[in-house]
Structures are given as structure tokens and as C-alpha cells.
Amino acid sequence: MQESIKREIRIKADSFREKCKISRYGIMDLFKECDRCGYKLIRYPLGDNSDLGFATKKDEDIVIFTNSSSRLSREIFTLAHEIGHVVLHFSDGCSFVDDSITIAGKSSDEKEQEANYFAACLLMPTDDVARFLDLEVSSEENVELSAMDIARIMSEFSVSFDMALNRLESLGKIDSNQKLRLDNEKTEKKVGNLLRSASGNVRLNIPSNEIGIPYEYIDYVIYNYNHNAIPKETLDKALKCYQLSFDDISDKISICSEEKEDVNLDNLIGGLED
Numbered sequence: 001m002q003e004s005i006k007r008e009i010r011i012k013a014d015s016f017r018e019k020c021k022i023s024r025y026g027i028m029d030l031f032k033e034c035d036r037c038g039y040k041l042i043r044y045p046l047g048d049n050s051d052l053g054f055a056t057k058k059d060e061d062i063v064i065f066t067n068s069s070s071r072l073s074r075e076i077f078t079l080a081h082e083i084g085h086v087v088l089h090f091s092d093g094c095s096f097v098d099d100s101i102t103i104a105g106k107s108s109d110e111k112e113q114e115a116n117y118f119a120a121c122l123l124m125p126t127d128d129v130a131r132f133l134d135l136e137v138s139s140e141e142n143v144e145l146s147a148m149d150i151a152r153i154m155s156e157f158s159v160s161f162d163m164a165l166n167r168l169e170s171l172g173k174i175d176s177n178q179k180l181r182l183d184n185e186k187t188e189k190k191v192g193n194l195l196r197s198a199s200g201n202v203r204l205n206i207p208s209n210e211i212g213i214p215y216e217y218i219d220y221v222i223y224n225y226n227h228n229a230i231p232k233e234t235l236d237k238a239l240k241c242y243q244l245s246f247d248d249i250s251d252k253i254s255i256c257s258e259e260k261e262d263v264n265l266d267n268l269i270g271g272l273e274d
């Protein structure tokens with residue numbers, strides 16, 4: 001990626017971040033920031049082998065979806081990546097669907113690389129990383145970062161262990177040998193244990209399985225239920241998000257008695273892209 005393009009992306013990530021609530025170094029809750037931006041955020045546990053996220057426009061709405069079956073740190077990165085598509089690539093209403101290839105930076109597509117760079121700059125900006133290392137990590141000379149330090153960086157910036165290592169390497173804070181050593185330490189000690197020892201945010205390392213659907217989509221969920229696209233269980237879960245019961249919406253149900261197939265939300269999600 002050209003340096004001039006990278007700079008443009010840094011400027012946009014920085015101006016997005018300026019509007020976010022920041023704790024000492026990291027963004028407090030990127031999911032909540034979507035509300036503030038007027039994005040319609042859908043979180044749903046689609047399963048491990050499904051897409052990780054997408055960004056699209058439906059009528060005038062910007063809709064972002066993240067799969068909450070992935071570890072929370074990964075879901076947050078996916079969200080930052082999707083926001084990147086919205087901010088960088090949405091001038092003429094296109095859609096982006098992301099899987100483990102695009103999110104892991106293994107795609108050669110320029111827009112995917114740009115969205116990943118945006119996500120890295122949004123979650124771990126150069127200045128804040130430097131400030132964290134300066135103020136929070138032992139300043140004794142020749143002391144190298146430990147896996148525990150990385151766990152603290154994870155918690156502060158709400159990123160995965162791997163993302164923290166990649167970002168520190170690309171910012172020149174660690175070299176490839178140090179990265180390898182830290183990666184081995186991670187494998188040996190396990191991220192969950194490191195987070196616990198560092199009194200960090202253990203939830204980052206497990207899936208939230210959160211279900212979050214914007215209120216106006218409840219009609220959409222009901223529509224899909226009425227057309228046999230989703231099972232009653234999914235409808236019930238969606239209703240629960242709004243503290244509604246099946247009885248509350250029974251007048252909207254035009255149900256047929258046939259057995260509903262146990263399909264997932266792919267149809268609902270797919271429908272949003274029309």
C-alpha cells in the first residue's frame with residue numbers, strides 16, 4: 001500500500017476515533033460507537049464456519065453485521081474492519097462480506113487491505129501504543145516485552161494477542177524474533193491464563209454469542225419467521241433482545257402449522273443485502 005494512501009486512512013481512522021469514548025488508551029466499546037454513528041449493528045452467533053461480518057446499505061441505512069460466535073477480540077476487529085469499509089469505500093453503496101481470509105489479511109484485494117489497516121489504526125493508534133509502552137510497561141533498559149505485557153495491551157486496546165503482536169511489529173516496537181518468542185510463550189501459557197494473570201479482560205478470548213438486532217428489524221425477523229426462513233427458537237431469541245414475548249407480537253404471526261426447518265439466520269442476513 002502506498003504511503004500516501006496509508007496516510008489518508010490514518011487521517012480517517014483518527015477522525016473517527018476522535019468521536020469515540022476512550023478509556024486511558026483504547027476505545028471503550030466500539031459496538032456502542034455504531035449507535036452514535038447511526039449505523040444499524042446486527043450481532044448474531046452464526047457459528048464458527050460462517051462469514052465473520054459484512055457491511056452494506058439497505059435503503060438509507062448503513063447495516064453492519066458481526067458474527068458473535070468468534071472470540072470477542074476478533075469480533076471487535078471485524079467490526080473495526082467493517083467500519084473501515086463504511087468510512088473508506090461506501091461512496092456508492094457497495095457491500096462487503098468478510099470471512100477469515102479477508103479479516104486475517106490474506107486477501108490481495110486492495111480494499112480488504114485498506115479496511116484492515118484502518119482497523120489497526122483505529123484500535124491501536126501509533127501514539128497511544130507508544131504512550132502505553134512508555135507509561136505502563138517496565139522502562140528498564142534491555143527488558144523485552146513479555147506475553148503478560150501483551151495480555152495487558154490486549155485488555156487495554158480490546159484486541160487479540162495476534163493482532164497486538166502484528167501491530168507492534170509493524171510499528172517497529174518488536175522485531176520478528178521477539179514476535180516469535182512471544183508467540184511461543186502464548187502457545188505455552190494460553191491466552192486465557194495470561195489474561196487472568198494480568199487481571200485483564202478474559203471475555204476478549206471467548207465468543208460473546210451476543211444477539212443484537214436493531215429494533216426496526218424485529219418486523220423483518222417476524223417476516224422471515226412467517227415465511228419459514230427461521231425457526232421459532234430464533235424468533236424467540238430476537239424477541240428476548242427487546243424484552244418481548246411471543247404473545248406480544250402474536251397478531252403479526254401468520255403461522256402455518258408445518259414443521260419449521262432448523263435453518264440459521266443466513267436467510268435473514270441475506271435478505272438484508274437485497
Ligand SMILES: [Zn+2]
Nearest residue numbers: 096098102115
Ligand atoms: Zn472486508
